[in-house]
Amino acid sequence: MALLSIVRLACLLLLVDLVVLAALAQLVPVLAPALAWLGLAAAWLEAGLRLLAFIAAGRLLAPGGPRGAAVVLSLTPPTFLTLRSLLVPYGAAPALLATAAPAWLALTHGATTAVLLAWAVPAPGAAMGTKSPVAVGRLLALAWAEWPVLGAAFLFLVLAVLGETAGPYCTGKALDAIRQGDGPTTFTIGLVLATDLGSSLFAGCRGGLFTLAQARLKLSTCHRLFSHLMLQDLAFFQGTPAADLSARLANDVPLLCNAVPSSVNVALRSLVTVLGLGGFMVGLSPHLTLLALLEVPLIITMRKVYDARYQVLQQAKLDATANTAAVVQEAISSIETVRTFAGEEEEERRHSRALAKMLELKDQIDVEWALFTLVWRAVQLAVQVLVLWHGHWQLREGTITTGSLVTFLLYQAKVGLHVQTLVFGHGDLLSKAAAGRKVFEYLDREPTGDTGGTWAPATLRGHVTFQHVSFAYPMCAEHLVLQDVSFELHPGEVTALAGLNGSGKSTCAGLLVRFYEPGAGEVLLDGVPLRDYEHHYLHRQVALVGQEPVLFSGTIRDNIIFGLKDCGEKEVRAAAAAAGALGFISALDQGFDTDVGEKGGQLSAGEKQRIAIARALVRRPTVLILDEATSALDGEGEVALQQWVRSSGARTVLLITHCPRMLEAADRVVVLERGTVVEMGTPAELRSCRGPYSRLLQRSPGTGQPENPGVGYGE
Structure with a gap:
């Protein structure tokens, strides 16, 4: 209720009350014997008459106003008199508001106005x-x-x-x-x-x-x-x-x-x-x-x-x-x-x-x-x-x-x-x-990050199938990043995803580690949809190393064994050696106990990249994803990674890179353009076709041709 309505209603009740009490004051001398006989009931009778007058005036002049104001204004005096008579049996006799001092009238209307303000x-x-x-x-x-x-x-x-x-x-x-x-x-x-x-x-x-x-x-x-x-x-x-x-x-x-x-x-x-x-x-x-x-x-x-x-x-x-x-x-x-x-x-x-x-x-x-x-x-x-x-x-x-x-x-x-x-x-x-x-x-908020199913087989081959996959990011649902994408990753092979920035390569990697769910189609691992695998099992079997790895505050050892409960020193050193990180770690004063600082700020970009690779390798994953993982490595680190990739045995490797040497080292190359597969085959076969793959090699760094600018990486 607006302040103006409150003032109008309060003034209306005061005017009505003055008229009613003035009329009752004229009748009190005539009805004095009856009022004395009624005692406390006379106060309640007066309250009833005032209440009827307030309700009638309110309906005629202020419809829609709170009826509680009339009730409080009329019933407060007799309620007080009743309580006083009960608590103080020998106190003053009950009195009518019509014959009381003006201060009592001001008090009752002041209290009612306060109630109206509280109501508003x-x-x-x-x-x-x-x-x-x-x-x-x-x-x-x-x-x-x-x-x-x-x-x-x-x-x-x-x-x-x-x-x-x-x-x-x-x-x-x-x-x-x-x-x-x-x-x-x-x-x-x-x-x-x-x-x-x-x-x-x-x-x-x-x-x-x-x-x-x-x-x-x-x-x-x-x-x-x-x-x-x-x-x-x-x-x-x-x-x-x-x-x-x-x-x-x-x-x-x-x-x-x-x-x-x-x-x-x-x-x-x-x-x-x-x-x-x-x-x-x-x-x-x-x-x-x-x-x-x-x-x-x-x-x-x-x-x-x-x-x-x-x-x-x-x-x-x-x-x-x-x-x-x-x-x-x-x-x-x-x-x-x-x-x-x-x-x-x-x-x-x-x-x-x-x-x-x-x-x-x-x-x-x-x-x-x-x-x-x-x-x-x-x-x-x-x-x-x-x-x-x-x-x-x-x-x-x-x-x-x-x-x-x-x-x-x-x-x-x-x-x-x-x-x-x-x-x-x-x-x-x-x-x-x-x-x-x-x-x-x-x-x-309902948990929307599905942690997966219960499937956790004792052995896993690592055969990955993208089956007619289409996908759009939630923030831009109308824009399809992948459209009907189908290809396979075979155990024991290195498959490279090639394409310009923005062609959907990193999106494929994100779907493979279940960052997102496909909008259409399925991503299968050994013929089973990824959502059916148990969460911890899947992310131990499928490991991702990104272009900008994130390290946590703590030691190098803590970052390598992150998320693992049972990992010995031997496994940590072997993973570091395979990632080409054991040399620079051993040269540090505290070795694996060296604190990396917030987000790995105490290390260089190449050192952080090697530790991130070691963090993935220590899990001995069945499927390893290297998303531009060589971008921050020096020549020695890149050579070590190439040797490890080639000697990975039965492991499935998905390689996302712009580096021609890494592309040529792959067993199979899948070329993406604007979210669709345009070429698949061995590097030699694709070079002989002189199609999109050959054009990518000419644009790649180190070949004398500039990379396509202005396109967001990997989305």
């Missing part, structure tokens, strides 16, 4: 376009795995609240004893100290257990999210920045996991505290208790307004944080390009803009929290002054002692905070859990 504020999820950012049930289900720790924390919470509740009560009794001249006894002082120390001890145990549950929950959620992400297909990672995923794991998961145990801790502590302290307060003074609870509806309105605003800012801050992390990661990972084009200042400006946006949102959140706290404290102080003023009159009348009043004031200071926390626990939980919206989106 969007719910904590509606401000972001969703009914709820995260369902409370999902948050509780997330924390349920830690129920033993949370159960023990709840036990200590109850004990801590009992001590916290008994402390002010014992303090008040001690003050009464001092006022009466008896003086504090050893038992009284000991009881006060015992309750305070016990409350502190149990509160510490409660906080420690909730912190433990929070840490365990964070660990399990991070592991679950990371494992779930690893099952997604390559299209997901190509469309989602790595920095965004890293920020979700580093920032959003901790915020989400902090929200669940923290909210359970605060909600349970507040509930038990309010019940315990509220019972003591009613026993001390029911009238003062009603006055103390006047702040609840006012805080409800203010907090709902704040929660809706806070959630929007919190989500914007998280997005800005992820964007800042993305800028940093892009700049660092591309530092060579930045240096090449002298773009340091440009990257500094990008980072400054992203950081300024994040800090601006953080400052805005802090300012709005400060304003909310200021208003809340002002309301709380006003209610405390009201309670103190009425407590002063009760002291003069002798209906309450000094110790009881001090105890009540101590309780009120605590209950005010706990009631506010309890009432808004749900909204506060949703506001904090806004950070978990993306986390749950990723967890709800």
Whole structure:
């Protein structure tokens, strides 16, 4: 509802109420005996008449407005009078609003206006376009795995609240004893100290257990999210920045996991505290208790307004944080390009803009929290002054002692905070859990990276068949990269894929290692579709070495045996020797224990390539794919690789290269043009035909002809 509609409805209700109450005020002297006989029922009769007038006026002059406003406005006075008569049996007699002071009319309409404002504020999820950012049930289900720790924390919470509740009560009794001249006894002082120390001890145990549950929950959620992400297909990672995923794991998961145990801790502590302290307060003074609870509806309105605003800012801050992390990661990972084009200042400006946006949102959140706290404290102080003023009159009348009043004031200071926390626990939980919206989106995303079937034969020949394969990348589904491609790779043979950049060679390699699934046709290994093979078995039998190999932070040995659980030193050295890497590794001070740095930054391009080849060879694959694996090798490394390829025995080798020497060393060559097979045969047969293969040899580096420029490699 718009602000103008709220003002119009509030003014309408006030005018109608003035007319109705003025008419009732004229009838009160005439009906005085009957009203005195009716007692409390007269207040409810007045409320019914006002409610009928509000509903009739609302339907005629403000259709579509909330009916709850009329109900609150009419029923609040008799409800208060009823509670007062029940809690204070010998208090003042019930009175009609028509004969009450104008301040009571202003109070009821002020409370109703506050309710209308709270009604108009969007719910904590509606401000972001969703009914709820995260369902409370999902948050509780997330924390349920830690129920033993949370159960023990709840036990200590109850004990801590009992001590916290008994402390002010014992303090008040001690003050009464001092006022009466008896003086504090050893038992009284000991009881006060015992309750305070016990409350502190149990509160510490409660906080420690909730912190433990929070840490365990964070660990399990991070592991679950990371494992779930690893099952997604390559299209997901190509469309989602790595920095965004890293920020979700580093920032959003901790915020989400902090929200669940923290909210359970605060909600349970507040509930038990309010019940315990509220019972003591009613026993001390029911009238003062009603006055103390006047702040609840006012805080409800203010907090709902704040929660809706806070959630929007919190989500914007998280997005800005992820964007800042993305800028940093892009700049660092591309530092060579930045240096090449002298773009340091440009990257500094990008980072400054992203950081300024994040800090601006953080400052805005802090300012709005400060304003909310200021208003809340002002309301709380006003209610405390009201309670103190009425407590002063009760002291003069002798209906309450000094110790009881001090105890009540101590309780009120605590209950005010706990009631506010309890009432808004749900909204506060949703506001904090806004950070978990993306986390749950990723967890709800169905794993699209198919890990394969169960077929894992004891022996594998390595016969590969591309059978009428067509394929288009998910990001460009209308553009076919491969069209009806058919060829075979035979065991014991080296088959080379040749073609210009962009002809689909690397796409064939990607299909063979199941980076993608063919859009049409099948890729068969020993006559069985690749999707039927068990995931780990397939990727041990089919190994790929790319043009730009990726090494991980760690030692050379760690990178060679990556993904293997049982690999001895002998196998590692043999693979390194076969890849032509043993010589330079042995020359290093720490040999295989040398740290390669982030992404292998401590090694040259050729050294990284040799380690990548060794990582593939140590698996003793049945099918080996070398995708431009010789591009970064020097002459010695290339000779070693050629010798190994020729002596590979029964292994199937797929070679993707522009190097004429490697092409000529192959047993069979398949030539691709624009995603289709245009030639197949031995190198000698294709040279004699003087077709596409011969033209490729003339374009290849080292033959005096330039390579075709401007075409993306391998796609």
